[in-house]
Amino acid sequence: MSTATLSIDLDAIAANWRALDRLSGAHTQTAAVVKADAYGLGAGRVARALATAGARRFFVACAEEGAILRQALGNGPQISVFSGHMAGDTDMISDLGLTPMLNSIEQITRHLEALPGHSFGIQLDTGMNRLGMEASEWEAVAAFVLDAGPEILISHLACSDEPEHEMNAFQLAEFHAMTDGIDVPRSLAATGGIFLGPEYHFDLTRPGIGLYGGLPFEEALPVVALSLPVIQLRELTIGETVGYGCTWVAEGPCQIATVAGGYADGLLRALGNRAVLWAGDVPCPVVGRVSMDMITVDVSHLEQAPRTLDILGPQQSVDDLAEAGDTIGYEILTGLGARYTRRYIQGASG
Numbered sequence: 001m002s003t004a005t006l007s008i009d010l011d012a013i014a015a016n017w018r019a020l021d022r023l024s025g026a027h028t029q030t031a032a033v034v035k036a037d038a039y040g041l042g043a044g045r046v047a048r049a050l051a052t053a054g055a056r057r058f059f060v061a062c063a064e065e066g067a068i069l070r071q072a073l074g075n076g077p078q079i080s081v082f083s084g085h086m087a088g089d090t091d092m093i094s095d096l097g098l099t100p101m102l103n104s105i106e107q108i109t110r111h112l113e114a115l116p117g118h119s120f121g122i123q124l125d126t127g128m129n130r131l132g133m134e135a136s137e138w139e140a141v142a143a144f145v146l147d148a149g150p151e152i153l154i155s156h157l158a159c160s161d162e163p164e165h166e167m168n169a170f171q172l173a174e175f176h177a178m179t180d181g182i183d184v185p186r187s188l189a190a191t192g193g194i195f196l197g198p199e200y201h202f203d204l205t206r207p208g209i210g211l212y213g214g215l216p217f218e219e220a221l222p223v224v225a226l227s228l229p230v231i232q233l234r235e236l237t238i239g240e241t242v243g244y245g246c247t248w249v250a251e252g253p254c255q256i257a258t259v260a261g262g263y264a265d266g267l268l269r270a271l272g273n274r275a276v277l278w279a280g281d282v283p284c285p286v287v288g289r290v291s292m293d294m295i296t297v298d299v300s301h302l303e304q305a306p307r308t309l310d311i312l313g314p315q316q317s318v319d320d321l322a323e324a325g326d327t328i329g330y331e332i333l334t335g336l337g338a339r340y341t342r343r344y345i346q347g348a349s350g
């Protein structure tokens with residue numbers, strides 16, 4: 001079989017949620033962000049495991065993701081939609097009981113006219129300039145909106161992975177200025193915000209990446225492992241080259257393994273001549289460019305011919321691989337391809 005195996009540890013995801021829930025504090029509820037198919041890991045399986053662990057509120061990016069999640073979770077948990085109430089979403093929001101985070105006066109009008117009495121939240125922009133209402137808009141409509149009974153007021157931090165960044169305190173102050181004195185639950189912190197301290201936690205935290213083992217949750221349990229089968233081994237002599245563009249030249253006799261998995265599977269082309277794969281605890285350098293479906297690896301130093309090589313696992317986290325590819329763990333996770341055999345680990349810990 002030449003399909004790579006992606007292992008996803010649902011027990012580790014549940015443990016990471018519990019840890020973030022403890023860190024959020026006893027008076028703060030902890031949601032789970034499962035947008036983008038739970039950061040590439042499978043929203044249905046992941047959300048069911050999180051619901052079993054105790055998560056009651058879930059966030060997705062768009063109503064379509066909310067529809068898929070509702071099917072997986074059934075009717076209990078609350079499913080909130082960051083992009084709010086877009087034209088064409090009304091039936092999905094209504095039929096599937098989704099809670100849109102309304103981002104503009106246009107969305108507020110649409111929602112209250114189409115679905116009066118249906119649950120909603122409000123997203124406020126405190127400086128990121130991406131989604132949500134700015135202070136002046138909010139001031140103009142707050143009294144009217146509060147009358148309609150929003151579930152929650154949320155905002156999002158631009159720099160929470162940099163605790164020293166002055167933007168954090170600035171956005172915190174803005175959020176207070178826009179919401180103090182209003183008797184509606186509030187939410188500001190994603191994973192990074194949880195680590196900024198209790199003053200950032202408010203009533204609800206919204207971790208995503210930390211659930212999946214990524215920074216800035218340094219103590220997170222690893223969640224994913226990715227093992228690539230060796231398709232072929234070959235011996236090279238001095239001066240022979242490997243791969244497209246002949247970018248790697250053998251400096252002596254060596255053995256090269258060709259493994260299944262390439263940039264079409266989310267293993268970025270930027271990893272060529274830079275990343276390492278692992279045979280157990282022995283690192284093996286990627287040589288030459290990453291192809292669409294294959295990666296070439298120098299395994300000359302191994303005592304035994306490898307049958308598989310690991311690109312994610314105990315020796316190499318998502319963030320390690322991201323560093324080799326000049327990106328962030330989020331992009332590695334959400335880019336994991338559709339061709340892997342996915343193996344979910346659950347119940348191992350009883």
Ligand SMILES: *Cc1c(COP(=O)(O)O)cnc(C)c1O
Binds near residue numbers: 082190
């Ligand atoms: C993606 C997202 C989150 C989760 O962020 P992480 O950094 O993955 O924890 C929370 N809130 C909003 C508005 C988001 O877009």
